Amino acid sequence: MKVGFFVGCNTAFNRPDLEQAVRYAFPALGIELDDLEGQSCCPSWGTMPSVDVVGWCAVGARNHTIAEEKGLDIVTVCGSCYGSLAESKYKMDTHPEIKAQVNEILKDIGREYKGTSNVRLAFYYLYHELGPDRIKEAVKYKLDGLTVALQPGCHTLWPSKVYYDKEEDPFHPRVLKEMCEALGATVGHYTRLIDCCGMGAMRSTDMEKSLKLVEKKLISMKNEVNPDLIVTGCSSCLIQFDTAQELLRSGKKINFEIPVLHIMQVLALCLGADPEKVTGLAKTDVSRVVNRILEG
Amino acid sequence: MSSDQVATGVINLSEGDSSLVNEIKELGGEELMECIQCAKCAAACPMVLAGFPFFNKRIIQAIFLGLRDALLDDSSIWACQSCNRCTEVCPREVNPFEIIQAMRRVAIREFALPTLSIEGLKSLYDTGHAVYLAGAGNTRAKVGLPEKPPSTVANPEALKELQAVIRKTALADLGIIPMDESGVKETCEV
Ligand code: SF4
Ligand code: SF4
Numbered sequence: 001m002k003v004g005f006f007v008g009c010n011t012a013f014n015r016p017d018l019e020q021a022v023r024y025a026f027p028a029l030g031i032e033l034d035d036l037e038g039q040s041c042c043p044s045w046g047t048m049p050s051v052d053v054v055g056w057c058a059v060g061a062r063n064h065t066i067a068e069e070k071g072l073d074i075v076t077v078c079g080s081c082y083g084s085l086a087e088s089k090y091k092m093d094t095h096p097e098i099k100a101q102v103n104e105i106l107k108d109i110g111r112e113y114k115g116t117s118n119v120r121l122a123f124y125y126l127y128h129e130l131g132p133d134r135i136k137e138a139v140k141y142k143l144d145g146l147t148v149a150l151q152p153g154c155h156t157l158w159p160s161k162v163y164y165d166k167e168e169d170p171f172h173p174r175v176l177k178e179m180c181e182a183l184g185a186t187v188g189h190y191t192r193l194i195d196c197c198g199m200g201a202m203r204s205t206d207m208e209k210s211l212k213l214v215e216k217k218l219i220s221m222k223n224e225v226n227p228d229l230i231v232t233g234c235s236s237c238l239i240q241f242d243t244a245q246e247l248l249r250s251g252k253k254i255n256f257e258i259p260v261l262h263i264m265q266v267l268a269l270c271l272g273a274d275p276e277k278v279t280g281l282a283k284t285d286v287s288r289v290v291n292r293i294l295e296g
Numbered sequence: 297m298s299s300d301q302v303a304t305g306v307i308n309l310s311e312g313d314s315s316l317v318n319e320i321k322e323l324g325g326e327e328l329m330e331c332i333q334c335a336k337c338a339a340a341c342p343m344v345l346a347g348f349p350f351f352n353k354r355i356i357q358a359i360f361l362g363l364r365d366a367l368l369d370d371s372s373i374w375a376c377q378s379c380n381r382c383t384e385v386c387p388r389e390v391n392p393f394e395i396i397q398a399m400r401r402v403a404i405r406e407f408a409l410p411t412l413s414i415e416g417l418k419s420l421y422d423t424g425h426a427v428y429l430a431g432a433g434n435t436r437a438k439v440g441l442p443e444k445p446p447s448t449v450a451n452p453e454a455l456k457e458l459q460a461v462i463r464k465t466a467l468a469d470l471g472i473i474p475m476d477e478s479g480v481k482e483t484c485e486v
Contacts, residue, residue, distance in 0.1 A: 009427035012445035016436045019445070035446040038454030040424035045378040047416045047426045048467065050400040050409070053324045055465030059420075062461055083378065105464040109457045154379035159393075170384065196342035196379055204412050205375035209346040216345070277439045 001129065002032040003120070004072040006063065008081040009041055011235045018235055021268035021278040022077055022122060028271040029130060029138055036066045036074070042084035046201055049084065053091065057098055058105045060088030061113040065106065073118045075125050077264050079155030079234035080200065083162075086119040090162040121156055123233055123263045124165035127175050132182035139270040141293050142184035149188055149227035149258070151217070151241060152176050153234030154196055176233050179263060183270055188225030192217045199240035214244045215253050222256055229289045230260040238262045242283045259286040269293050312362030316402070320359055325398035330388040331356050337382035337392045348372040352382045352392040355399060368408045373399050404470065418473040419484035424448025424458050430482045 003026070011019050026033050040063060043049065048056040063085065067074045076082050092099040093115045103112050126135060157170035167173045171194060177187045196202075198213030218241075221227060232238045241260040248254045261269075261279060268278040275290045320328050335353050338344055343351035350358065350372035358367050367373060373396055382392040403409055416426040424447055429435075433443035444450035448458055462468065463475060 007445050007447065009425040012447065013425070013427060013429040013432035013435075016432070016441050016445075017439045020439050020441060037446050038448060038451045038457070039446070040448045040454070040458045041420050041426045043420055044416070044426050045376075045397075046374070046410075046413045047420050048462075048465070049378075049397055050413060051404055051417070051470070051472075052401060052466035055462070055467055058461050058465055059458070062458060080378075083380070105461055108464065109460050111457075154377060154381070157384075158380040159383040195345070196377055196381075198342070198346065198377075200377050202342070202346060202375045202377050205371050205410070206346075206348075209348065209375070213342060213346050280439050281435065 001030065002034055002072060003075045003125065004036040004067040004070060004117070005033040006036060006039060006042075006074045006076040006081055006085065008076060008078040008235070009044070010239060011078055014239060015235060015281055017278055017281040018077060018238065018262050018265060021262065021265040021273065024273040024278060025264055025268040025271055029126065029135065031129075034070060034072055036063070036070075039063050039066055042081040044080050044084060046204065054098060054101045054105070057088045057092050058102045060085055061092060061102045061106060062109070062111060064089060064117055065111040065113055067117040068114055071116075073120050073125075075120045075122050077122045077235050077262060079121075079153040079236055082119060082121045083155035086162045086164070089115065089119055118164040120165055121233070123179055124156070124175055126267075127179060128165055132178050135179070135267070136182045139183060139267075140272045141270045141296060143180065143266070143270070143293060144184040144296065146185050146228045146289065146292060147188055147225060148180050148185045148229045148231050149190060149221040149225045150176050150180065150193065151197060151230055151232040151234070151237045152194070153232060153237045156233045157194070176231070176263060180231055180266075183266065188227060190220045190224040192220040197237045197240045199236040203240070211244055211247060211253075214240055215248050218245065218248070218254055218258070221258065222254075227258055228292070230258050231266055232260065232262050235262060245284060257284055259284045259289045261286060307361060307363070309361065313364045314362050316359055316362045316364050319402050320395060320398045323398040323401040325391075325395040327388070327390045328356065328359065328395055331390045331392075332388060333357060334387065336385045336387060340381035340385050342377055342379060342381070343372065343375055346375070348375050352396065356390070356392060356395055359395070359399065364402075367399060368403055368406065371410070373403065374410050374413070404472065407472070409472070414472060415484050417467060421459060421462055421473060421475060424455050426484065428484045
């Protein structure tokens, strides 16, 4: 098996330890990664999609064609990349006039969007292509004895019509939960599970309001689950949960810290990756939880 | 009409701009008129929870009323998380998220866009990434990765291709960012 790795911006520049986790975990599970050399930004919501539909799709389509030429699906760990690429694909596949205008633009650079590659989110890809049981067999270390709270991420769920990998009921997501349980964790349910973390456009527009959302989520997690670890399905959620806690503590909004990792980082650790490489940029103190995983 | 007036409930309908509805429809909000103001989208929207004065249902209502200035004066449309909860729950397939995007497109045509969006667009054009941290080479090296990711930043031919694509889009016609000179910034986090 081989897939195209769409690394995106935040993972490449902000959390390359997450990039390393993907580069470790996929091959360790027998899946080869192709770099989709020459890929660009997805592009994300506040830029091209806010200017014009065709322009957004054209920039997205250029990325799609790199994967199409290789006959590969696109895999990403970022919710924004996942959402933007899946939506631009959906628009072009369901609106022939948009696809035609995009291909008119792409003609000049010798490319054509066909619509033959799917956009996949890394942990959904692994869940669907390998299944939790095969992943369980492959890991060296487990999460036994650890209680986790989940942060699936908005773009992993909605709008379900644009995604190749779907939850049966996006308002009661199960895939991330089953993945963590397969790795041995106890997954606690909390009331604000599917709430937004406030990262992204909201954080750029109004930091204070954005922090209010992540604060509500953290308090709900702490009171209802008291987790050893927060596991996210999205790189933006990872950054928000990992960086907001210090701000909230210094603002006297919370008085605790919960370590945060992306599911691909957890998986890489369980498969035997070097913790410095795959979790080394975490702002929350993940050392204790990492040691507990490695000590079994 | 200011966002304050709207917030206090005083709306002079004769001041409304009736052309706004058509503009929204042309810029991607085709299903606008299907909205019955049932507020299902509002019940799911994180902007409501965070306390923004305008959110999906209210933005649509303001468009119906032609309150162009009120929407442009307020930053709410730029806080939309593109999370698409609203699209998922709307019983009329209005696609409220797309209406908000269309409202951003209206705003951009009046140059009423946040500085961060301009910087993101410029960074996308100059580097291929809307989020770009020039100093990330060190961070990448720290975890054992090459200084540059295998994207447009490490591949000048690919960047030229991307720029050729962007020059053919509405972004070029609107002239929001300079496309002749490169002004690669140290950081851009949009
Ligand atoms: S956009 Fe849809 S969900 Fe929202 S008020 Fe209109 S009809 Fe209801
Ligand atoms: S996409 Fe925007 S308007 Fe719709 S629910 Fe999310 S934040 Fe609210």
